[in-house]
Amino acid sequence: MSSLPRSFYETDDVVSIARSLIGKVLMHEHSDGITSGMIIETEAYSGTNDKACHACNGRRTARTEVMYGEPGHSYIYLCYGIHHLFNVVTNRAGRADAVLIRALWPLKGMDIMQIRRGTRNLTGLCDGPGKLTQALAITTNLNGLSLTGGALRIEDQGFQTDQNAILQTPRIGIDYAEEDAALPWRFLISKPERSVSHPHRLLPDH
């Protein structure tokens, strides 16, 4: 299986990259075992001009530093003191774009995911940005690592994605971002619709 190359992440259209990441596979080889899942929900954060982005107005701190760094690297931060949220840095160094991975369709190591998540259910393992990092044992100590090879990586495993099955909506949980809160920069695959992040599914239930 081939990891996505650096060039995949290096362009300046983070919204297109967020769309293109749907159907790709996030994989973590850990001493516990291998866990992986197909990416089914993403959000684009567009650097210094985006009021929802941590790098808004050129904000540059210890936390946001990796967003200004190399494309194809991880940006992982702690949210609400509990949840580790996983992003991929995009665009060339000096820009601060990133794509948040919000949900996965579990592929490998679901038994390990169940243990890490503390559930006996086979559903709901990776249907939220904080849940998928717990299921894949992704924490802030993996911040700033390259995703183009190594234990944590994103692969193209050849899953075909019907472009008509990709829905586009506003982003979640960023009400503070004023007019940018309405930008339709969230992408989700409509097929496993029960597996996208939960309270904001925005899809009819049928």
Added chain:
DNA sequence: ACACAGATACTCT
């Protein structure tokens, strides 16, 4: 099927 509150610790003012 909602709605709500509480947990939690780090980041930046």
Added chain:
DNA sequence: GAGTATCTGTGTC
């Protein structure tokens, strides 16, 4: 000190 790109359990319908 305030705010946070969230999740869970409990309550109610």
